[in-house]
Amino acid sequence: xxxxxxxxxxxxxxxxxHIRELAGEVILSHKDxxxxxxxxxxxxxxxxxxxxxxxxxxxxxxxxxxxxxDLSNGISKFLVFPVPSKKGDKDFDFSFVVSxxxxxxxxxxxxxxxxxxxxxxxxxxxxxxxxLDAAGSKILNGESVEVLSSYALQMAQAGADCIAPSDxxxxxxxxxxxxxxxxxxxxVSIMSYSAKFSSQFYGPFRDACRSSPGKGCTVSDRxxxxxxxxxxxxxxxxxxxxxxxxADIVMVKPALPYLDIIQQIKEKVYCPVAAYHVSGEYQxxxxxxKAGLLEREKAHLEVWASLKRGGVSIIITYxxxxxxxxxxxxxx
Ligand code: PBG
Numbered sequence: 498x499x500x501x502x503x504x505x506x507x508x509x510x511x512x513x514x515h516i517r518e519l520a521g522e523v524i525l526s527h528k529d530x531x532x533x534x535x536x537x538x539x540x541x542x543x544x545x546x547x548x549x550x551x552x553x554x555x556x557x558x559x560x561x562x563x564x565x566x567d568l569s570n571g572i573s574k575f576l577v578f579p580v581p582s583k584k585g586d587k588d589f590d591f592s593f594v595v596s597x598x599x600x601x602x603x604x605x606x607x608x609x610x611x612x613x614x615x616x617x618x619x620x621x622x623x624x625x626x627x628x629l630d631a632a633g634s635k636i637l638n639g640e641s642v643e644v645l646s647s648y649a650l651q652m653a654q655a656g657a658d659c660i661a662p663s664d665x666x667x668x669x670x671x672x673x674x675x676x677x678x679x680x681x682x683x684x685v686s687i688m689s690y691s692a693k694f695s696s697q698f699y700g701p702f703r704d705a706c707r708s709s710p711g712k713g714c715t716v717s718d719r720x721x722x723x724x725x726x727x728x729x730x731x732x733x734x735x736x737x738x739x740x741x742x743x744a745d746i747v748m749v750k751p752a753l754p755y756l757d758i759i760q761q762i763k764e765k766v767y768c769p770v771a772a773y774h775v776s777g778e779y780q781x782x783x784x785x786x787k788a789g790l791l792e793r794e795k796a797h798l799e800v801w802a803s804l805k806r807g808g809v810s811i812i813i814t815y816x817x818x819x820x821x822x823x824x825x826x827x828x829x
Contacts (some may be wrong), residue, residue, distance in 0.1 A: 517829040523802045525827070527820035531574045531612065531771075531813040532567055532802075535705050536580040538558050538593045549776055550700035552815050554580065557597050561604055571821040574610040576661060576813055577601075580619055580706050584774035587628055589620045591648050592728070595655040602656035612659035612688055613652040615645055615673070624703075624710040625720065626664040633714035636722060641666045649673045651686045661748075663690040665722040674743030687775035688771060692732035692758050695723035698751045698777030728756055736762045744768070746811065751775045753800060756807045763808030771811035772804045779815045794823045 521735070535546065537554040543563075544554045553790045557564050564575065579594035594613065601611060618626045627641030641664060646789035648785070649660045650673075662669050670689050677685050695718065703709045713719040717722045718792070724731050736747040747766065750773035764771050782800070797816050804812050814820075 500636075507544070514829045516816060521829055523680065523805045525798065525801050525820070525824050527817065527824060528573045529805075530817035530820050531576050531811060532572050532817035533576045533578060533723065533813060533815060534560055534563065535578050535580060536594070537580040538581070538598045545659045546701070546705045548704040549780055549815060550787070554705060557600060557805055560597065561600065564601060564605060564609060566820050568605070568644065570818050572728070572818050573608060574612070575601075576612045576614060577657075578614050578619070578706060584622045585731045585776060586622055587644070589617065589644065589648070591620075593653050595651050596697045598652055598655035598657050610658045611656070613649075613657040614663045615649045615652065615660050615662040615669075616664045616709040617641065617644065617648075618664075618710065623712050623714040623716070624708050625716060626710075626715070626719065627666055629716070634716065636666075636716065638666050638668070641716075642669045642672045645669055646672045646676045650676050650680060650682075652722060653677055653682045654680070657685065657687050659686045659792055661690065661747075663693060665690065665693055665724075668742070670739045670744050671742035676710075686745040688746040688748060689739040690750055690773075691721055691736040691737075691739040691744065691747040692749040692755065692762065694732070694751065694755060695720045695727055696726070696751050696754075696775070698754075698775045698781075701776035701780045723798065726732075726754070729761070733761055733765065737765065740766055740768060746771050748773055748811075749776055749809075752804055752812075753778055759804065759807040759809055769810035771813060772809045774800060774804070774809070774815075775811040776815065794826070798827060800822060 510516055535554045535741055540554055540556055543559040546552050546554055581593050598689055616626050625636050627636040630637055660673055710719055741745055746769045748771040749755050750771040752774040759772055782796045785791045801812055
């Protein structure tokens with residue numbers, strides 16, 4: 498039987514917080530959230546990231562304190578971004594992040610779940626997510642995948658529970674799955690940045706990671722490997738392809754401008770879908786809140802609710818560590 502298509506009194510269901518609570522369908526939980534962490538090799542103490550309100554860069558020591566604190570707020574899943582001190586063109590040194598992951602796992606074991614971002618943009622002199630050709634005019638796919646696979650392997654061997662490749666090269670998921678399996682790391686999962694769009698909303702993150710692209714080369718942006726906002730089919734195809742290659746979780750990023758993509762992917766796949774509410778989206782809300790133009794907590798909760806309606810299981814947000822507190826205070 499068809500659902501009734503009109504009702505004559507909708508306001509009865511909006512009349513009090515009791516009935517709003519009963520009628521609501523979306524349930525938020527801090528357990529669905531992942532907290533990003535920046536660990537910077539250069540700094541000597543915990544440092545404010547000016548472009549990301551209340552988000553800090555940690556040292557290898559302070560990140561342990563941060564995690565301790567986050568655990569006390571019910572947050573146990575993390576996405577780790579290393580900011581290495583040395584940049585190069587090839588033969589990258591991944592030892593810093595390897596020691597970060599080892600230390601975290603030594604201290605916290607399986608009480609934390611560590612996803613390690615696998616990308617080269619914080620390592621390269623030019624800031625691109627892959628290796629450049631000698632002329633500095635194009636990003637080489639095969640070479641990049643090779644380096645990324647060995648990088649992923651090192652992070653998995655260090656104890657990462659999940660590898661999160663954000664480089665957008667073709668074939669990286671299959672290559673990483675293979676190398677992990679060959680080394681007996683078949684329990685390490687892959688969360689692919691499958692639908693990662695070329696976006697204006699990554700600005701604050703690039704500040705934090707010193708990873709803006711284009712220095713000393715002729716490729717000034719990431720449009721030759723990240724997805725165009727004008728090509729939704731490419732995003733859907735990427736997600737389906739990544740699952741076929743072995744991705745366990747597929748991600749859409751940024752989040753809000755791509756709700757339609759989240760919904761379409763969710764309809765087509767049986768694995769969890771994640772959304773990354775990225776730095777620019779986060780900071781936009783923070784700045785509006787600072788200007789007194791919205792209420793910070795409610796704005797973040799509203800965004801998370803919209804992502805849940807869109808169909809995600811997992812939300813990556815810089816405000817994850819506040820979630821339990823904020824969600825506990827929701828007034829419907
Ligand atoms: C690296 C990477 C980026 C983000 C996560 N991994 C930025 C980029 O592509 O420049 C963005 C995250 C954010 O903005 O919060 N490739």
